[in-house]
Amino acid sequence: MTTLPIITLPDPLLRASSAPVERVDDELRRLMDDMLETMYSAPGVGLAAVQVAVPRRVIVVDPAGDDEEPTPLCLVNPEIVTLGNEVRLHEEGCLSIPDVHVEIERPSQVTVRYVDREGHRQELTAEGLLATVLQHEINHLDGKLIVDFLSSLKRDMVFRKFKKQARTAETL
Numbered sequence: 351m352t353t354l355p356i357i358t359l360p361d362p363l364l365r366a367s368s369a370p371v372e373r374v375d376d377e378l379r380r381l382m383d384d385m386l387e388t389m390y391s392a393p394g395v396g397l398a399a400v401q402v403a404v405p406r407r408v409i410v411v412d413p414a415g416d417d418e419e420p421t422p423l424c425l426v427n428p429e430i431v432t433l434g435n436e437v438r439l440h441e442e443g444c445l446s447i448p449d450v451h452v453e454i455e456r457p458s459q460v461t462v463r464y465v466d467r468e469g470h471r472q473e474l475t476a477e478g479l480l481a482t483v484l485q486h487e488i489n490h491l492d493g494k495l496i497v498d499f500l501s502s503l504k505r506d507m508v509f510r511k512f513k514k515q516a517r518t519a520e521t522l
């Protein structure tokens with residue numbers, strides 16, 4: 351397994367809509383293994399393929415804590431089927447937007463339909479942190495980021511900061 355480089359703001363690919371996957375094959379399974387490795391070493395609880403510069407509809411998640419058994423999940427073409435009525439507030443970070451945290455209210459329960467590593471259709475109902483992570487990662491597939499939950503003023507501030515950082519990095 352390989353750790354892949356994670357793209358960060360202001361990379362325009364983060365705004366792209368990812369393409370559906372047509373076939374689950376060994377190449378895709380290798381990508382998912384590399385994504386898990388990348389997520390664990392970051393460390394993070396979720397990663398979308400577009401974050402490693404592969405704009406295809408694939409996400410990996412594992413909400414297990416440090417002292418818990420890993421529970422990796424790979425979801426191909428994930429789609430939200432239903433959202434619960436209750437909300438859950440969570441301070442979310444994103445591996446593509448380092449050092450930025452946004453308090454986001456999302457439905458506390460979500461049902462997701464997806465294709466698993468073996469190419470089988472599955473449906474999963476999640477609550478708590480997993481529900482939050484699934485919605486965060488599925489947002490990535492449509493180019494939606496945690497900064498989109500901020501006011502436009504605060505969002506502009508974040509974008510300016512990352513553009514400035516990118517310029518500074520280029521001149522070094």
Ligand SMILES: [Zn+2]
Nearest residue numbers: 443444445446
């Ligand atoms: Zn993210």
